[in-house]
Amino acid sequence: MTEIPIISQNMLSSLYTNVEVNKNSYFRNGLEKIIGDSLRKLHNTTIKQNLSVDLRWNAHALAGELDAVNSRILYSSLEGMTPYQARDERILAAITHLYAREYTVQRHKIEENDTDKIKRHFFARGNGSRSIERDNSIGRLWWNGYLISRCKEGEDFDELLSILCTDTDFRAQLIERPSASTIPQAALAILICKKNFQTQEPHNEFFKGRGSEAPFRRWFRKINLYGGAKLFASMEYAELYKLFWDAMIEINDRE
Amino acid sequence: MKYDHNKSYGYPILRPVLDDVINESDYVGYSFEPSFNPMVLPKNPKKLCIEVETYLQEPTLKIAVIEKRAKIKLIVACRETFFTKSFDIGVDMDTVELQAEDVHGRVELTLFVIAQEDFQLSSDKFHPDFDDEAFNIIKGNILAQSLTQEIYMQKEFFRNARSIISISANDSLSDGEYVVSLDSDYIEISMNSALNAKINGLLETNANEPIEALNSIFVPAVTHALHELNSREVLEEYKWAQVLKMQLETIKNQQPIRDEVYNQAQTLFKKPLSKIAEISE
Numbered sequence: 014m015t016e017i018p019i020i021s022q023n024m025l026s027s028l029y030t031n032v033e034v035n036k037n038s039y040f041r042n043g044l045e046k047i048i049g050d051s052l053r054k055l056h057n058t059t060i061k062q063n064l065s066v067d068l069r070w071n072a073h074a075l076a077g078e079l080d081a082v083n084s085r086i087l088y089s090s091l092e093g094m095t096p097y098q099a100r101d102e103r104i105l106a107a108i109t110h111l112y113a114r115e116y117t118v119q120r121h122k123i124e125e126n127d128t129d130k131i132k133r134h135f136f137a138r139g140n141g142s143r144s145i146e147r148d149n150s151i152g153r154l155w156w157n158g159y160l161i162s163r164c165k166e167g168e169d170f171d172e173l174l175s176i177l178c179t180d181t182d183f184r185a186q187l188i189e190r191p192s193a194s195t196i197p198q199a200a201l202a203i204l205i206c207k208k209n210f211q212t213q214e215p216h217n218e219f220f221k222g223r224g225s226e227a228p229f230r231r232w233f234r235k236i237n238l239y240g241g242a243k244l245f246a247s248m249e250y251a252e253l254y255k256l257f258w259d260a261m262i263e264i265n266d267r268e
Numbered sequence: 269m270k271y272d273h274n275k276s277y278g279y280p281i282l283r284p285v286l287d288d289v290i291n292e293s294d295y296v297g298y299s300f301e302p303s304f305n306p307m308v309l310p311k312n313p314k315k316l317c318i319e320v321e322t323y324l325q326e327p328t329l330k331i332a333v334i335e336k337r338a339k340i341k342l343i344v345a346c347r348e349t350f351f352t353k354s355f356d357i358g359v360d361m362d363t364v365e366l367q368a369e370d371v372h373g374r375v376e377l378t379l380f381v382i383a384q385e386d387f388q389l390s391s392d393k394f395h396p397d398f399d400d401e402a403f404n405i406i407k408g409n410i411l412a413q414s415l416t417q418e419i420y421m422q423k424e425f426f427r428n429a430r431s432i433i434s435i436s437a438n439d440s441l442s443d444g445e446y447v448v449s450l451d452s453d454y455i456e457i458s459m460n461s462a463l464n465a466k467i468n469g470l471l472e473t474n475a476n477e478p479i480e481a482l483n484s485i486f487v488p489a490v491t492h493a494l495h496e497l498n499s500r501e502v503l504e505e506y507k508w509a510q511v512l513k514m515q516l517e518t519i520k521n522q523q524p525i526r527d528e529v530y531n532q533a534q535t536l537f538k539k540p541l542s543k544i545a546e547i548s549e
Contacts, residue, residue, distance in 0.1 A: 247343070
């Protein structure tokens with residue numbers, strides 16, 4: 014165990030500006046020497062030193078399933094990091110460069126001349142909130158874990174992570190709807206609705222479509238509409254679960 | 269989708285209204301304009317404290333809250349950290365605390381009054397368009413909603429204007445006199461020991477009245493600080509200067525502020541003069 018690293022803003026800017034110059038280092042010998050003395054540590058935090066070994070990649074596995082596994086590994090490997098810190102590009106970029114270089118290259122299938130992809134997945138800028146929650150290879154895993162840790166109540170952490178991550182389209186629909194995803198009891202109600210529906214109807218088509226009229230997308234739109242009229246934040250989990258479940262059944266019955 | 273502020277619910281909702289249309293509001297002559305005062309105290313920087321003054325004056329809803337048929341709820345929401353939390357607020361004012369590290373960047377504060385049980389809502393304050401009707405309210409219905417106030421949580425910049433003022437003793441000063449020094453990270457106000465003890469006593473109370481009394485010191489001190497800041501660029505390196513600038517920028521995103529430093533200082537302290545106007549009414 015060691016403390017979570019943070020690089021200086023000057024070093025961060027320098028790395029971003031010099032991706033083209035340093036690109037070979039992303040695939041071969043790493044960037045530890047370049048980062049060198051600009052590294053500091055965050056007090057009262059720890060990171061597993063063998064994180065880079067623990068994170069998994071497998072060209073044949075589904076990306077969403079690997080995201081679920083790696084979100085658990087990553088989230089449990091970083092202790093003491095606060096949400097405030099997890100929005101800091103200096104920290105996310107430091108971890109990505111020093112502890113997740115090979116994982117990032119493999120997970121995002123970055124080819125040697127693709128400096129745009131290096132910038133997108135090793136850094137966290139240029140795309141608003143999405144840069145941290147979707148693009149940075151470490152940020153996206155940490156925020157998956159954090160979202161589940163905030164809402165899980167008595168449910169199983171790994172199982173909820175799997176529900177969230179396995180279907181990347183479902184994850185995007187949930188994460189990008191703050192009226193539900195930022196309210197723990199609303200996020201949990203959505204995840205448990207999906208779990209129970211899959212259990213009741215394991216061969217359903219509800220979550221399979223990808224077009225805008227796919228049933229689960231219409232379900233999310235309906236939840237969004239409810240959020241315009243009801244104050245989810247003041248409602249209990251059970252109330253929200255019933256509201257969302259009824260909407261799900263109604264849409265499914267119309268199919 | 270966000271809660272729609274202008275949406276009609278088929279029953280009256282107490283909302284903020286402009287003075288010139290207050291007689292067109294759902295509750296004629298009444299508005300809902302709470303005051304939010306967020307601060308991170310230097311002595312406990314891990315906590316974000318939010319003082320809420322509800323200014324809930326419409327009698328029907330105030331009584332509903334007192335009789336526990338309705339509750340006042342503060343919703344604190346931060347999209348960047350997937351944070352939303354609901355806090356119960358007392359009928360007149362309250363202070364809530366949250367972990368400062370749970371939020372980052374833009375944080376939204378909104379006050380609601382929510383029905384806690386089913387009941388009939390009737391009031392002689394309803395706009396005539398409601399035909400003196402009584403409405404069947406069910407648990408969870410929204411009865412009042414404020415505008416959303418945005419604050420910005422950045423460790424280096426976010427401080428409540430009052431939190432960058434320090435008060436110290438200087439017994440060479442007569443009772444009622446004070447001196448303001450700007451050459452450190454805090455706006456240092458010194459006064460004699462007796463007055464200093466009284467001020468510290470007022471700072472430690474949670475009551476409403478002392479805030480106005482303290483503003484009689486804070487507002488002129490900050491007016492002086494802003495005036496000096498405009499003429500001495502070197503002051504920008506101090507924490508107090510950065511904080512005041514950030515606070516004013518934040519407020520300017522929500523409402524216009526006049527250019528005069530005395531008006532800017534008043535705005536930083538929630539316009540104490542307008543509270544005097546309320547008292548005189």
